[in-house]
Amino acid sequence: MAAIRPVTRSRNPAQRVGTVVFAYAVLIFGAVIIVTPFLLSFATALKTPEQFSNTSTLSLPSPVTWQNFAELFGPEHNFISPIAVTVQMTVVILVVQLSCSILAAHAFARISFPGRDVIFWAYLATMMIPAVTTIVPLYGMFTAAGLRNTFWALVLPTMFGSPYAIFLLREYFRSVPDDLEAAARIDGCGTLRVLWYVVIPYSRPIIATLTVITVVSHWNNFLWPRVITSGPDWAVLTVATAGLQSQYNGNWTLVMAATSIALMPLIVIYLIFQRQIVNSISIGGFK
Amino acid sequence: MTGSTSFSRRKALTLLGAGTGGALLAACSPNQQQAQNKGGGSTGSAKTTIGFRLWDDQVAKAYEKAFAEFTKQNPDITVKINLVPWQNYWDQLPVDVGGGTIDDLFWTNSLNFQQYADAGKISDVNTLLGGVDDAWQKSVVEQYTYKNKLWGVPQIADANGIFYNKSILSDSDPRLLSQVGKLQWRPGGGPGDTLLPALRKLTVDSNGKTAADPGFNPKKIKTYGYNAAYDLQAIYFPFIGSNGGRWQADGSNKFVFGSDPKTVEAFSYIVDLINKYHVAPSAADTNDNGDFSRDQFLQGHLAIFQSGTYNLANVADGAKFGWAIARNPAGPAGSYGVASGVIVAASAATKNADAVKKLLGWLGSADGNKFIGESGTALPAVTTAQSAWVDYWKGKDVDVQPFVDAAAGKTIQAPRGTGGSGSSDAYDPILKEIFLGRTPVKSGLAEAERKANAAIGK
């Protein structure tokens, strides 16, 4: 069911063109500012290390070389491993965390029970302390449990829910119209079915948004994986990329190539989900 | 419609659930699989495996060869290299030492060993090997001697020197080519100073005027003479040493760089090179970018690049012009470098004490240390193994003897500390302002010294 086209008042066609031109001008101007650093980064990935140190950072790659990318997948760096580890970690965290967060947010948003607000604020408070401080106790816990440098160590801390996600979902779940829920309950739905058949479909845009955000933030997570893993076995993309640098050499051509590689899957994910976010079914009535 | 959406939803969910379940169960790391496929030989009977941690991937390759040789000679001991990148090394080390998961042997530098010695986490060389070897580079031994004990076996000695661009020098004045290794500097550019006049000749603006010519435009410099900058290892420590100044008090970690007049003179000289005589790039370029000077040199815009062995590979790979190496300019006290080396420390919690002792003894001998020299990656700290390094570079048409001489020559100790960077966080911003010319040298250094000492509790 497509959105009902808004009733447009008759406007001066010149005015309309003017608005469109203005919109494009702004978008293009913004896009140029956004893209330029990425062009710089990608150009660097296409340079040989010799050219990078011999010429200005602004020079165009000449010759254009794919050796940095090839080197990343070669025996010395073996980037397939960090990619595989990162993919598995992200998938597991995404699916489990999203489910747990949805359950929790539903409880906070639509069910009133004693202690609800206290717990919610406790969740929120954990967002307000810099990760740096909580990492050391967490590291201690995992080492004591013998889980240091394992896959579980990568996923466990955030697998069962994220205060950020719960906060976000709660705000949106609260805006689900009460009558929708009431109607479902009259039909005999229990809480879980209400969640499944009413709240979640209603909140598809925000769940899609949250999916993208969760994938991106765990894909790019650096601090915890760096602390809890060591060595090449369980290194994720961010850790492996930082590991390309040595004490005296930034190895920027390699690092930029690695960053470009890390970026590709995220762009794909974004493309897939952004349609969900915007082209959603318009809310306006019962189904 | 409800039917179809819930069907596709269910299908998607099943797929997702299967995928996640699969990932959880498999949770495989391709690296692990490879290691397993190679056939686990280390889970043998009476074999001991020693862990060895370091940060340099190039030197690690040399160690691989070294350890292969060691295992040939000692078949029941294998050594496993744990390469932790420089970026993570110093965060990981205290956590692992404190948590008991540190490797048996690990590299460390002079800023990061005193605290482990104090906490009893590393063993000293007398206990391990019975004594200090004469062949070890004296400056490195001195650097790592604390409370009268040496806390590890020296592996690498860094040495200082200058790289110079032969064509720029000969274009300016061919006599410079023979003088460049014997340049002298004096505080304030006083009598006997040959460095400043040379640098002024070498610095050229976009109109072709040198810094000694009237009408020189410091805003449009095309070629710089020198890389005077806020660079501890390459620039200001050698200058302090060669003027007879001190950074820290003898025998303690207390900072004296503001109260020692010779140190203040050295800083004034460097800062003047940048802001008064314009023979070096502005601190706005170099303060936060450690690669700037090196890149300017490689691009052919810098005549004399004062640095050390650590940049040798970069220069050899990147320079497209004729270049050579010479000793640092000498001050009133002579030509100085920074005593800077890397030791391998032994964890006191090791379970393989005998094997560790054997390996350490071997690594401290010419036989063990020469592998590093042969790879050309760094100057070995065992002096009897250094010829291997010289030969490697001779094979590449580079005479590195000035570095070897510098390592055996006069040196000033690298900064000592207990691993905390609280002191450098205290003086760093002030010193950067001094180099930018926004804070006067004398009062700035005094203030920085006060704050740095307060940060370490002195």
Next chain:
Amino acid sequence: MSRRSRTLRRAAVGYGLLAPSLIGIGLFLIVPVLVAVAVSFESWNIISPPKWLGPENYLSVLTDPDVWHSFLVTAQYTLLVIPTQTLLGLGLAVLLSKRLPGTPVFRVIFALPWICAPLTLGVVWKWVFAPTGGLLNAIIGTRIEWLTSFALALPAVSFVSVWTQTGYVALFYLAGLSGVPSDIQDAARVDGAGEIGVFWRITMPLLRPTTFFVLATSIISSFQVFDTVYAMTGGGPGAPGRTDVIAHRIFSLAFEDLDLGKASALSVVLMVGLIVVTVLQQVYFRRRITYEVAG
């Protein structure tokens, strides 16, 4: 009796739904926070066992003028970044929701900054702002020392943050705009309201949950920023540094000075401050948010 059993049932349902997250967040987030609070009263350098100190860390941290300076810098940074990125993000979302041809391309482009890992972005921006051979100076034509200038360093760093986050904020507003019922907007237009009026009186208030969420989380994360800032300026220029943000102080205390007691104390202070700020926002917004549109 039946009201009690209804409450019990609701509690059972509520806690049942909450169970997985309670375990996970409780164990892996709340417990470390409690440990951090405990550590804040101790002196600990990770290597040796901790020693009890009492409130000494708090006293030392709260009387340190450099710490207050860091809070000030972080507050200035927040004031520069948050309003800008929120307004720009909102505007961008409005533009992107108009479904002009080519919009999907723009949407991906504006997402690039926040989906890219921050490590390399900091360095690339250093190349942009570099005084010699930097992109910006090459475009402008004159030499400006952006990152070492007292006046320009913080704005430059703030600009980079806005650059990074605007697309992210826009994402939320896009999701929010999708939830704004078009029939109400149409009704308003039929009644004669202009586009701006429709936007201001109908759309904006309905976007308040989004705005609340965006503001609350942006402020929390802006007080914890440090990666990109540090990569660009190292906290300088000047002593105390013009871009010396509080999160860097905490990181430096924890991992460079190995003084976890002080780092934890400072973190607790920060956390308390952020809780207060968030509660204030919550109070402001609660009174003004209509969560659902009746009918």
